[in-house]
Amino acid sequence: xxxxxxxxxxxxxxxxxTFIAIFTGVGIAAAVVGMPALTTLLSTWTIFAAPAQFAMxxxxxxxxxxxxIITVGILVNLRFFVMSLTLVALFPPLxxxxxxxxxxxxxxxxYLITFFxxxxxxxxELFDFYRGVVVMSFPAAVIGTALGIWxxxxxxxxxxxxxxxxxxxxxxxxxSSEVRRRREITAVTLGFIATPPLELLLPGWGLxxxxxxxxxxxxxxRE
Amino acid sequence: xxGNAWLLAVLGAGVGTYALRAAPFLWRPLYRMGRRYVDLxxxxxxxIAAGIVAKSLLIQExxxxxxxxxxxxxxxxxxxxxxxxxxxxxxxxxxxGAGAAVGVKWLLGG
Numbered sequence: 234x235x236x237x238x239x240x241x242x243x244x245x246x247x248x249x250x251t252f253i254a255i256f257t258g259v260g261i262a263a264a265v266v267g268m269p270a271l272t273t274l275l276s277t278w279t280i281f282a283a284p285a286q287f288a289m290x291x292x293x294x295x296x297x298x299x300x301x302i303i304t305v306g307i308l309v310n311l312r313f314f315v316m317s318l319t320l321v322a323l324f325p326p327l328x329x330x331x332x333x334x335x336x337x338x339x340x341x342x343x344y345l346i347t348f349f350x351x352x353x354x355x356x357x358e359l360f361d362f363y364r365g366v367v368v369m370s371f372p373a374a375v376i377g378t379a380l381g382i383w384x385x386x387x388x389x390x391x392x393x394x395x396x397x398x399x400x401x402x403x404x405x406x407x408x409s410s411e412v413r414r415r416r417e418i419t420a421v422t423l424g425f426i427a428t429p430p431l432e433l434l435l436p437g438w439g440l441x442x443x444x445x446x447x448x449x450x451x452x453x454x455r456e
Numbered sequence: 457x458x459g460n461a462w463l464l465a466v467l468g469a470g471v472g473t474y475a476l477r478a479a480p481f482l483w484r485p486l487y488r489m490g491r492r493y494v495d496l497x498x499x500x501x502x503x504i505a506a507g508i509v510a511k512s513l514l515i516q517e518x519x520x521x522x523x524x525x526x527x528x529x530x531x532x533x534x535x536x537x538x539x540x541x542x543x544x545x546x547x548x549x550x551x552x553g554a555g556a557a558v559g560v561k562w563l564l565g566g
Contacts, residue, residue: 247546269462275466275467279467280466307469307476318497345508398529400508401508401513402553405537422506428511443503447503448497
């Protein structure tokens with residue numbers, strides 16, 4: 234186990250409580266809509282994206298057309314394309330077979346934590362660091378889903394409230410220590426202001442659209 | 457929906473999502489594209505992080521809510537940022553912020 238991998242494990246541990254809380258919600262929602270327990274666990278293994286899993290469960294209340302549910306799940310996950318595109322730019326050249334395996338575990342957290350780490354670590358370390366992050370965070374998603382299935386809505390509200398706070402607090406800390414340049418501050422401000430209304434307007438898409446728009450606006454301002 | 461229909465939906469969405477995640481790593485033109493637009497993708501990354509914070513603080517049950525829980529969540533973030541400023545320790549700030557919000561919520565009656 235090298236140093237970069239260990240650093241990834243340490244950083245990944247900070248999002249474990251939030252992952253457990255969010256995926257507990259997935260387990261509960263899936264149980265309510267009647268998704269079999271093993272299929273719910275399989276959905277976290279294969280999709281590993283709570284917003285898409287919630288969207289699929291939500292649409293299942295209105296439609297039982299499988300193709301429609303698949304389409305919703307994939308569309309909500311379009312943001313992973315941009316995240317992987319960014320990671321490609323960060324990682325050193327690696328054998329494609331190795332990347333193919335680890336690509337499955339790209340999530341907003343693993344991508345952002347690796348992105349922030351890339352600002353102070355050499356490029357050669359980033360892939361091992363990313364592996365450390367996902368080795369720590371992925372099991373938390375599976376455990377959370379299982380908790381949701383088994384305990385249902387019986388978990389204390391204070392527990393879910395506190396656990397869900399770890400993600401916004403962690404990203405606030407990363408932003409406060411990493412954002413220095415004017416263009417970075419502009420991107421953060423635009424993302425912060427534009428995301429909530431856009432997310433309400435286009436659930437599952439707002440975050441993605443606001444971020445792309447913020448990136449383009451900052452690029453144009455620089456020109 | 458039947459168990460088999462759910463299985464099909466989960467596998468279909470899983471395969472589609474994997475394609476989105478893996479394509480930039482495996483398909484050469486996309487791989488090159490990622491390297492060409494590093495600046496844009498850097499700014500997009502910052503905006504995504506800020507958007508996740510905004511979404512977590514403001515959106516509850518598919519609405520923007522500035523209610524008691526919003527102020528508690530904000531308290532958690534501010535408390536963490538303040539402690540981080542003095543200690544420069546991420547885990548300490550993280551647990552302090554979440555603990556402060558949970559503690560106040562508990563004192564107010566959960």
